[in-house]
Amino acid sequence: MLRRTDILNEPVKHIKINGRLTVDELIRQFGNSGSFGAGRLSTACDIYERMLRDDECTVFLALAGALVPAGMRSLVADSLRENRIDVLVTTGANMVHDTIEALGGHHYKGHWAVDDFLLYKYHTYRIYDLFVPEEDFIKLDMKLTEMYDQISDEYRGKRLSSREFAWELGKRLKDPDSVLRAAYEAQAPVFMPAVRDSEFGYIYNLHASRRDFKNTLVVDAFKDVPEIIGICRESERNGMIVLGGGVPRNTIQSAALATKSGIDYAVVVTMDRAETGGLSGSTLEETVSWGKLKGAADKIMVPADAMIAFPLMVASVVERLGKNFKRKPHRKSTGFKEAI
Amino acid sequence: MRKVKAADSEKFCGNCTSHNAYEYPGRVFCTRRFLRNKDAVVQTLWHCEDWIQNAQECHCVKDAKEEQK
DSSP, X not given: OOOHHHHSOOOOOOOOOOTTOOHHHHHHHHHHHOOHHHHHHHHHHHHHHHHHHOTTEEEEEEEOSSHIIIIIHHHHHHXXXXXXXXXXXXXXXXXXXXXXXXXXXXXXXXXXXXXXXXXXXXXXXXXXXXXEEHHHHHHHHHHHXXXXXXXXXXXXXXXXXXXXXXXXXXXXXXXXXXXXXXHHHHTOOEEOTTTTSSHHHHHHHHHHHHTTTSSOOOBOGGGHHHHHHHHHHHOSEEEEEEESOHHHHHHHHHHHHHTTSOEEEEEEEEOOOSTTOOSTXXXXXXXXXXXXXXXXXXXXXXXXXXXXXXXXXXXXXXXXXXXXXXOOOOOOOHHHHHHX | OOOOOHHHHSOOGGGBTTEEXXXXXXXXXXXHHXXXXXXXXXXXXXXXXXXXXXXXXXXXXXXXXXXXX
16 A cells, blocks of 8 residues: 555656756656656656667657657758668658658748738748748759659569659758658668648649659558567567657557557657547556557656657757767568668 | 729739749739749749739739849
């Protein structure tokens, strides 16, 4: 039975700021306070550190929401290149924005309180307080239509998984800051389970229309399923970091369920709530009920803006691991090796 | 029904429904031409026989005319 002294055994330590505080020192102070979002963020850093120190763990990153256009592009690319992420599962849109920048386009700081019809008249799109010029999408459409033509001519009707499709794009992009390029160089799988729900889907229509829907690129979403299950199955342990949620989160969880093993480590950073029944806000306890996450998993949900929380997490954990820490990549997918 | 403004009544690629920005404001991208494998980047103040009035106005024609002055 729990005794009163078990409950009241760790006093809150108050946060002290001085001019020399590093990111990890601040995060550890968050942990010492142990309270509210600060405590949760500190626990998330502890779990991420344990994932990276576990030689048998494959680390999945689920990316949803417009994080790449907002400034997380290089962080994700570097995390792939430096083996802090083994497998990326992302919305198609994030990779669209990655490709826009790889082709010379930009995202601009804007404001949320603007006349949106004026933006429309100036062919400028808004993502909350970011602006994207329409011409950058158009240049993407034109260039990627060419790439789709090349890929479909090479594959000649052979079906590509979204991972193979991402790999083919990364091969053709030269920008070292690109997520797709970094994944290609690091031989890290990138899955885009809802790839058609992005500009990639619209570009398919341009590519296919121009050749009367004959000999077109064929991306098969179902082909992803055995590939990602294979990665989970071949891994002793699986860890996931979720930024946002949605389809990328469930893709990882369902793969773990299919292997009957469940996820071992989980960090979910989201602003979504559980009460609506949507997956993004669903609690990790709910995930346990499906068998997607182990009951004894090392897990935490951080209700925070991922643009704030994830860079802090990475900075803190990189500081803890030190410069000499080298992690071997966990990329055992047979399908992936075959594609290379 | 929306009144047709004087500027709209002039036929330009920049007020055609098939246009998108390409090099604002001087050149636009024409989806229709692109789908037909024709050169899709055209002058904002040009037009072809397939011109269809854009349902919502934009500043392409106005700004292209100003740039031309």
